[in-house]
Amino acid sequence: MRAEPTIRVRRVYEEPSGDDGTRVLVDRIWPRGLSKARARLDEWCKDVAPSTELRRWYGHAAHRFAEFGRRYRRELKDPERARALAHLHELAERGTLTLLTATERPELSQAAALADLLRTHSD
Numbered sequence: 001m002r003a004e005p006t007i008r009v010r011r012v013y014e015e016p017s018g019d020d021g022t023r024v025l026v027d028r029i030w031p032r033g034l035s036k037a038r039a040r041l042d043e044w045c046k047d048v049a050p051s052t053e054l055r056r057w058y059g060h061a062a063h064r065f066a067e068f069g070r071r072y073r074r075e076l077k078d079p080e081r082a083r084a085l086a087h088l089h090e091l092a093e094r095g096t097l098t099l100l101t102a103t104e105r106p107e108l109s110q111a112a113a114l115a116d117l118l119r120t121h122s123d
Contacts, residue, residue, distance in 0.1 A: 021096025031102035
């Protein structure tokens with residue numbers, strides 16, 4: 001039985017940590033006011049981000065997070081997003097993966113939904 005992958009969720013604006021492993025931005029839009037050098041990313045995986053329509057509907061309203069997660073998982077079946085998700089699975093299998101987002105509350109973001117999905121479907 002394989003160990004659960006180590007997947008973290010952090011704000012891209014926070015200072016990188018030595019235990020971040022591979023740092024991947026999962027937002028479709030580049031974070032305001034952040035230089036690429038300061039972000040210190042390994043990758044920008046914007047193809048895994050939710051659609052504009054879903055993002056606008058959700059609006060980071062805590063009471064919609066569970067439904068957002070369900071709708072987002074459906075969107076991740078789209079071939080382009082599914083390829084991006086498979087790539088994140090591969091990165092998680094290689095070592096610690098930190099999913100980054102510009103969202104003020106990362107625990108209610110697509111990064112959190114992705115982390116949960118990657119943890120529960122790691123085999």
